[in-house]
Amino acid sequence: MRKLPSLNALRAFEAAGRHGRMTLAAQELHVTHSAISRQVQHLEQLLGVALFEGPKNALRLTEAGNRLMLGLTPAFDQLDLAVRSVADTQDGTLDVSCPGTFTMRWLIPRLYRFRQAHPDIEVRLTASSKPVDSVRDSFDVAIRAGTAPWPAELEVTPLFDEQIGPVAAPALAASVIEDIASVPLLHSRTRRHAWADWSRRAGRDADDATGNEYEHFYFMLEAASAGLGVCIAPWPMVADDLRAGILTAPLGFIASGQQYVALRHSRQHRKSSLFCDWLAGEAKAFGLPPGETQ
């Protein structure tokens, strides 16, 4: 049978023992030092032992105080963990898993608007493109490009269909239109079949990629912006560069057959819901590629 003294007093003592100063504990717990002082004294009275010793301006834990700290700190940590695992409030952290380039090219440039709308929510981003494991992965929301079916236990928020097309620096636009084969066809290691896929969907002869291979999609895009060639890119990834005139899409965009979606646990989690709703809104406002035909 447990016999616990005032939990509030235990919490105050633990904070004071951890900080070594009652004023710091008071700051952590958002009370005055005198409240901490009284709680610690109250606990000493309840337990019948001194927990601090030494002069006022240089308090030290007693041996009993040290021993109590050994148990209290992990116990309160565990309470905190337990509470965090179920709390569903409108503040706190939100873990978002997202492909790296999408994070950099689309999400991060827009995330400030979510922070403005929900300043109490701290969004933590993790780069990942791998298939979602709803049991093992510890995300709140995962953004992915792919095709249905999505894991049945997750709630799916569609963002936009993926549109792909050749993009290059504006100086290469005429060459691309006249004879695309005259321009180096850049590709990335992660999407080696990008050109073949695009050709098939665009109804063109299968073109092999003749230009350099880049380890990351982001590097390939930078090469294209620098005029080193033309590459196949999804519309969301290059939309801002197109609008800025850094890149151009001489042959337009076509659907790739994949879709961007946000996935979250079906359990009603307010922060996840808020985030997915916000994503959907941003995707809608994002619009379609210029001259999109299908």
Added chain:
Amino acid sequence: MRKLPSLNALRAFEAAGRHGRMTLAAQELHVTHSAISRQVQHLEQLLGVALFEGPKNALRLTEAGNRLMLGLTPAFDQLDLAVRSVADTQDGTLDVSCPGTFTMRWLIPRLYRFRQAHPDIEVRLTASSKPVDSVRDSFDVAIRAGTAPWPAELEVTPLFDEQIGPVAAPALAASVIEDIASVPLLHSRTRRHAWADWSRRAGRDADDATGNEYEHFYFMLEAASAGLGVCIAPWPMVADDLRAGILTAPLGFIASGQQYVALRHSRQHRKSSLFCDWLAGEAKAFGLPPGETQ
């Protein structure tokens, strides 16, 4: 940074979840069911999730409730352990380490008086005669016979000097007085030199023990009581038998040079202090052997 809700509400929920009934949780925590009900509801509001579901008379934990319980129960157990490890109050358990025969012959016959005086203290006895290791041994109080110096970090309460002398059944008293060598000199394995020590201190010729050897002092005493011989015994161990006429000490008692003491940690532990004070009182009331000359 921890962010903990009302600890009181967490405690109420944990008890309700463990018992599966709010009324039982109320009993455990010595409040009414309505207090538990309100605390659980308050916690549900703070966390933003339901923790119980189902009809009033058959509440079940929700999935979130179950998950919270997984963390809360061990955390509260740890808080309890931590508090118990330092609490020094006037109730609870007291661990006493004591030589086995002293336990049986002196302490146990008197312990009921300590229990009467302090019904909230549960005394746990451990038999041991080995030298006290103040760091490794987990006793609150240790009773030992020996000589100074005692370990410096322990507080010493003297109980009585050890007085030893030959004891036998009353039927053998005359023989012992007339010619002690005519009676079997019993000894125990643990004190093989008892007769030689006594002889030297009594100013007699060194007598070798000629009687049976007994593995335990207690067995040897039983043999003496049964008239099988005479043995050397400390006064406290045989005082009650002498008073009852079961044994007699024809040649009286002399100091053995050893002392019985109670040892406890210098730290102010109330139960230990209470116990040592009581021991000292009982030792004083115990008195000296009859006809004690030195």
Added chain:
DNA sequence: ACGCAATGTTCGGAAAACGCACATGAGAAA
């Protein structure tokens, strides 16, 4: 000696926690 920082103490007020009385709902028994 003085100033500063840290804790300790007292008092009154605010907030949390509580008991009590009554309400509600579900299941069992008549």
Added chain:
DNA sequence: TTTCTCATGTGCGTTTTCCGAACATTGCGT
């Protein structure tokens, strides 16, 4: 179907806990 019992829920007033503010005390550094 009705009634009873048991368990939780709700509202109100009371009690207890907790707190801030103001002041006191102590030790250290200048």
